[in-house]
Amino acid sequence: ITLLRRQAYKVGLLSSYRAPIPVMVIGNISVGGSGKTPLIIALVNHLQKRGIKVGVISRGYGGDTSQMPALVSTTSLPNVVGDEPCLIVHMTGVAMAVCPNRQQAITTLLDAEPDLHLIIADDGLQHYALKRDIEWIVVDAARGFGNEQLLPTGFLREPMSRLKGAHVIYHEKPNTYSTRSSNQPQNSERLTMRLQADELQRLWSPQSPIKQIDNVVPASNSKVHAVSGIGYPQRFFNTLESLGFEVIGHPYPD
DSSP states (O other): OOHHHHHHHHHHHSSOOOOSSSSEEEESSSSSSSSSHHHHHHHHHHHHHHHHEEEEEETTSOGGGGSEEEEETOOHHHHHHHHHHHHHHHHOEEEEOOSSHHHHHHHHHHHHHHTTTTEEEETTTTTTTOOSEHHHEEEEEETTTOOOOOTSSSSSSOOOOGGGGGGEEEEEEEOOOOOOOOTSOTTTTEEEEEOOOOOOEEEEEEETTOOOSOOSOOOOOEEEEEOOSOOOOHHHHHHHTTTTTTTEEEEEOO
8 A cells, every 4th residue: 555655646646745945854664763853953953054044844743733834943832843843943943844734834934934945854754745855764773674564563664665775874873883784675875873972961940940859960870760752762761871870761652
């Protein structure tokens, strides 16, 4: 069904929207987190430093669709526009719009920022109603492709053949230099990304009304509670363990 649906868009049986400027889609073929959001933040920062005016669109997962399409600002609330859009805008200051209908998101974004050079779509690899000029498919090397089966017997949204001819970004552990996976199509281009933990960031200010019970940053070898609400919580716990913490994990739904 997925292959037939994709082909229907290719031959024009189903209509798709072409934006007036180039569109880059960053997505994955699996469910669960693969590292797209940190990659998008790093890419936006990279492009902005080079004078490229970039905008970002997203479906706004976890937000209030009745208030979309919506522009995302530093004052936007996660329960309205989604948590990842809030994070991306806070980290980069990028122009961003959210809506399940990606055409409406792009139209809203370009109405507000008509001089953009490029639009990055956060996820939406399977949203073929939107034409794209570049596709990056992010793969978590630690999880791989499981049993390589589609939902519900596996965790793939699309078959492995979807990687053929694509730019595949393998998210690997820091200081890992692996060779091409045996199950990666030979004609796909492989790039590599790694996430490296930086210093801890305090999430509240000294003026915050929340009582600060312990104002000391936990030292290495400390026992810590790790609260997570992401697609692949174990990656976060592993990162803390790599910094020397003894982790008590609390994984909540994505």
